[in-house]
Structure formats: structure tokens, C-alpha cells
Amino acid sequence: MTKAAHLRSLIREGRAPVLTAGAHDGLGAVLAERAGYRAVWASGLEVSAAHALPDVGLLGISDYLAAARIMNQACGLPVIADCDTGFGNELNAAYTVQQYEAAGVAAICIEDKIFPKVNSFAGHRQMLAPIGEFAHKIRVAKGSQKDPDFMVIARTEALIAGAGMDEAMDRAHAYADAGADAILIHSKAKTHAEVEEFMGRWGGRLPVVIVPTTYYEWSASDAGHAGASIVIHANQGLRATVSAVMSAFAIMLNDGCSSALEGQIASVKEIFDLQRMDQWLELEA
Structure with missing residues (x-):
């Protein structure tokens, strides 16, 4: 079974939402798999942050594709790739589908904002593409795939842009008509109320x-009962890493050594295990 087919089967099971962890590299994907997540989100925010750049469309498809390919190779989980607006017009979106499908990625997600997009939480302009234009992009993207199990997720930013629930519904239905395999409804509200209303x-x-x-208090179980098929913890891993590394560096600079940290951080042996060191060395035996 391909990873794309596996992702579809997880969604069809419907026993619980497919819990998905955001990552930006192979190590993050492996950690997600070992933790028990069932899919990996190749996060645009995380990939941008790994380059110390803002998530405002500065990187291109090659950067994001390379990161997603590494994640896919590193773990056995299906990878869902955040592909911003599809990196341009409908032809760019078609090329995106072809390249990510060839890399073994299970699904891509493209959003209905004007290229280049600005991260949804940036507090800056959030400009939506016309409904018909984005629906056409979805239709062309779906028409370019070879594997029928590969998924194109249409993400509407109507609530992010303040366009309202009716606009979000209109856009979601238009994208479904165009052939999208799933709808990502995005919100930056502090509670889950509007997302729950959308699903209802x-x-x-x-x-x-x-x-x-932003509505992090809503459990995956409750979200599943409300109608969510996939729940993505999109950037918490990156944020936890940043906090931990900043704290560790501060302690070592202050103490002049790592003695106070050694009981709290991963051992070199644990890193070797994550890298599958023994398996690789066995190849030369």
C-alpha cells in the first residue's frame, strides 16, 4: 500500500481523527512517528523558520519539496505537505502535484490566498484569491495527478481574512465541486466555536x-466528534524546540559547562538510535 492509499484508509476508518504533527526535517518526522502520530505535516512555517526566514513566500518549491522528500524518506508515516498557494498559478499548482507525488508524498495542501501569501497569524494583509480562480487551480491540480489516491487538500482562509462564515462555506463547496479531496478550514480565533460551526x-x-x-484547548477527540477527520499540531514541536534550546544555551553560557543539563537532555546514544546508527553500520559488516 502506498502512503497516499494509507492516508486515505486512515481517514475512511473514521474511528478517530488522524493526528498529525508538524515537522521540517527528517529528525522531526522520526520523532513524530515514535511519539505515535499517524501522519506528518511538512509545515511551511517550520521550513521557513529552519532557514531563519519569515513565512511570506520567500522560499520556493525546491526548498519545500526537498524538506518534504527528506521527511517522507525518514519515516514510515504519510506526509501531508503545506504548499502555500501552490507556488503560483494553476500551472505551478499542477507542477507541484507532479513533483510531490513523484517524491512519495501522500497529500498536498494549497490555500486560497494571493501569491505570495503571508502567514495566517502574522497580523498583516490576508488577501483572498477569487473563488472561481482558486477553484480552477484545484481542478487543474487534480487533473495533473497520476496516483488516484494522492490527495489535494483545499484550504480556505476566509475566516482568517475576516470574510465570514458564509464566504467560507461558499468557498469550501466550490472547491469540493472542483474536485478537492478534503477541506482545511483555518481559524485564528481563541476558541473552536467558528470551526465547529463550519463543520456543523x-x-x-x-x-x-x-x-x-490558537484554539489549542479543543481535544482531538472532541474535534473528531464534531466532524474533523485530520487534526494537525502544526508548529508546536518547533516552538518547544526553540524554548528548550534557548534555555539550554542560557544555562551553559551562565555555568560555563553543560553539567546542569546532562540529566535532562538526550544522550548521544539516543541520537544514534534516532539516526539508526546500528542499522547503517551493519551494512558494512
Whole structure:
């Protein structure tokens, strides 16, 4: 079974949302797999941050594709790739599908904002593409795939842009008509109320993907009962890493050594295990 087929089977099971962890490299993907997540989100924010750049469309498809390919090779989980707006127009979106499918990625997600996009939480302009234009992009993207199990997730930013629930519903239905495999409804509200309202009005026409970054109190179980098929913890791993590394560096600079940290940080042996050192060395035996 391909990873794309596996992701579809996980969604069809419906026993619980497919819990998905954000990552930006192979190590993050392996950590997600070992923790028990069932899919990996190749996060645009995380990949940008790994380059010490803002998530405002500065990187191109080659950067994001390389990161997603490494994640896919590093773990056995299906990878869902954040592909911003599809890196341009409908032809760019078609090329994106072809390249990510060839890399073994299970699904891509593209959003209905004007290229180049600005991160949804940046507090800056959030300009939506016309509905018909983005629906055409979805249709062309779907028409370019070879594997019928490969998924194109249409992400609407209508709530992020302040366009309202009716606009979000209109866009989601238009994207479903265009052939999208799932809808990601994005929100930066502090509670899950508007996302839950969307799913109640949506009626299960297609699987719904949610990203509870700001409404983090909503459990995956409750979100699943409300209608979510995929729940993405999109950037918490990166944020935890930044906090831990900043704290460790501060302690070592202050103490002049790492003595106070050694009981709290991973051992070199644990890093070797994550790298599968023994398996690689066995190849030369």
C-alpha cells in the first residue's frame, strides 16, 4: 500500500481523527512517528523558520519539496505537505502535484490566498484569491495527478481574512465541486466555536482538516466528534524546540559547562538510535 492509499484508509476508518504533527526535517518526522502520530505535516512555517526566514513566500518549491522528500524518506508515516498557494498559478499548482507525488508524498495542501501569501497569524494583509480562480487551480491540480489516491487538500482562509462564515462555506463547496479531496478550514480565533460551526454546516460532504493552533484547548477527540477527520499540531514541536534550546544555551553560557543539563537532555546514544546508527553500520559488516 502506498502512503497516499494509507492516508486515505486512515481517514475512511473514521474511528478517530488522524493526528498529525508538524515537522521540517527528517529528525522531526522520526520523532513524530515514535511519539505515535499517524501522519506528518511538512509545515511551511517550520521550513521557513529552519532557514531563519519569515513565512511570506520567500522560499520556493525546491526548498519545500526537498524538506518534504527528506521527511517522507525518514519515516514510515504519510506526509501531508503545506504548499502555500501552490507556488503560483494553476500551472505551478499542477507542477507541484507532479513533483510531490513523484517524491512519495501522500497529500498536498494549497490555500486560497494571493501569491505570495503571508502567514495566517502574522497580523498583516490576508488577501483572498477569487473563488472561481482558486477553484480552477484545484481542478487543474487534480487533473495533473497520476496516483488516484494522492490527495489535494483545499484550504480556505476566509475566516482568517475576516470574510465570514458564509464566504467560507461558499468557498469550501466550490472547491469540493472542483474536485478537492478534503477541506482545511483555518481559524485564528481563541476558541473552536467558528470551526465547529463550519463543520456543523458542512455536513460531512468531504473530510475536514483543522489546525488548532490558537484554539489549542479543543481535544482531538472532541474535534473528531464534531466532524474533523485530520487534526494537525502544526508548529508546536518547533516552538518547544526553540524554548528548550534557548534555555539550554542560557544555562551553559551562565555555568560555563553543560553539567546542569546532562540529566535532562538526550544522550548521544539516543541520537544514534534516532539516526539508526546500528542499522547503517551493519551494512558494512
